[in-house]
Amino acid sequence: MITPSADFSEQDIERLRADTPGTQNRIHFNNAGAALMPRPVIDAVIDYLRREGDIGGYETKAERAGHIEGVYDSVARLIGAGSDEIALAENATVAWQWAFYAQTFRPGDRILTTTAEYAANYLAYLQVAKRTGAVIDTIPDDEAGVLDPAALERMIDERVRLIAITWVPTNGGLINPAQAVGAIARRHGIPYLLDACQAVGQMPIDVQAIGCDMLTATGRKFLRAPRGTGFLYMRRDLIQRTEPAMIDLFGAEWSGPDRYILRPDARRFESWESDYAAREGLGVAIDYALELGLDRIATRNRYLSSRLREGLADIDGVKTFDLGRELASIVTFAIDGREANGVAALLASQGINVSVSVPSSTLMDSIKRGLPSLVRVSPHYYNTVEEIDRLLDIIRGLTRR
Structure with a gap:
């Protein structure tokens, strides 16, 4: 089942995913890197x-x-x-x-x-x-x-x-x-x-x-x-x-x-x-x-990224690093005892695209906060709650090993 949110109905999301060939091949959470193009593009x-x-x-x-x-x-x-x-x-x-x-x-x-x-x-x-x-x-x-x-x-x-x-x-x-x-x-x-x-x-x-x-x-x-x-x-x-x-x-x-x-x-x-x-x-x-409407897109993105952040917050051994009161659809985290590149590689082996934010990409902030390399997950409106939950399940498994 595809879970709707805000102004996007279940049928809307199904149509958007049908319009996005890449969703049939991978779970794509690297939209802050390069999003999946829709078929008309x-x-x-x-x-x-x-x-x-x-x-x-x-x-x-x-x-x-x-x-x-x-x-x-x-x-x-x-x-x-x-x-x-x-x-x-x-x-x-x-x-x-x-x-x-x-x-x-x-x-x-x-x-x-x-x-x-x-x-x-x-x-x-x-x-x-x-x-x-x-x-x-x-x-x-x-x-x-x-x-x-x-x-x-x-x-x-x-x-x-x-x-x-x-x-x-x-x-x-x-x-x-x-x-x-x-x-x-x-x-x-x-x-x-x-x-x-x-x-x-x-x-x-x-x-x-x-x-x-x-x-x-x-x-x-x-x-x-x-x-x-x-x-x-x-x-x-x-x-x-x-x-x-x-x-x-x-x-x-x-x-x-x-x-x-x-x-x-x-x-x-x-x-x-x-x-x-x-x-x-x-x-x-x-x-x-x-x-589609940028207001609708923004609402859907907040819904998905909030679910991801809340899920990560409930997992022992996982720390998120996002700042601010109002948050964008980019979620960064680290897992105790695991390198970010290794986590990203493991997720890729299971068909999930994420990226790694390295300290040199934002050096001043990284020095100020002592940031390591971080796993970066960036959901977009065509992603589903089921995909978010799949990612969270894998992260939970990594913290138990």
Whole structure:
């Protein structure tokens, strides 16, 4: 029996699973890594590639121009932006780097970030600090381990050049207060870059309500899009005063021997060549999520992840490591006497996909809390209670040995 929850009926879940071929092969709890694509997404990518094989790559792009343009509209609807504020990227890291490396820093300028910042982002801060003399400052957390907006407010001075945070970190269920940060950034006129990689696709997002100037995300995680897809949102008035770190003939026009003109929209960050088949899949995945409803998806995810956390809490010898009051659908834990990689391998041998969160992925948080490598389980709305219970049964068995 498939257990329903919230607005998803038993029939809804059966239909969603029938629409997801991978559910017939594995129990997939690695949605924070790469979710299982639904059949319409798979079909869209394959159909595009077949058409390229039939008539040619340039010709297919011309034929599908309306579809490709529609992907920008889909991203815009997903996050409450204008399509001119969207640039499509091959992954979230590239999108984030477009935004970050377009900022200018001088000696003493401050970058404010989070304790649980993702490794790729922090490495970029370190590189820019080394090049420019900018300073990286970490915003303190409150007693629940969540970024403290009051502490952020106290840190603001004339040297703060950028606030850049990860909304939902890779190593647990923490949800940082993105909207509260946005209110502070707007009040002080400080650019605000939000990494929404683990948030997009598992909860509703409205960039106007959040107040971020820039937001980046991937397609492969909770959006259930193909790998090799991502996007950047940049607020319209910021685009006009932002020069990309690199440009090519897609993002700018060579208007004379010694001049160029940047595109007026966010696509000034893009380059000419891209994977259009994957982009078409991204658009279909977004439309799929929007049709289901992000509120419904978020409710279902909370239901499944809460059941998992409650089950793990009842098992002796298991400790969870998720921080915060409101938790995302990423659950991290450790089992006494067992290495996380060994647990993940054992689960894989029984047809269950999970991942391992290593300390270096969020080094500042790992040092602060003394974190080991952790088993990371990230259920999504197409998972079932029966799958959660199957995982819990195996974990109980591991603690008895």
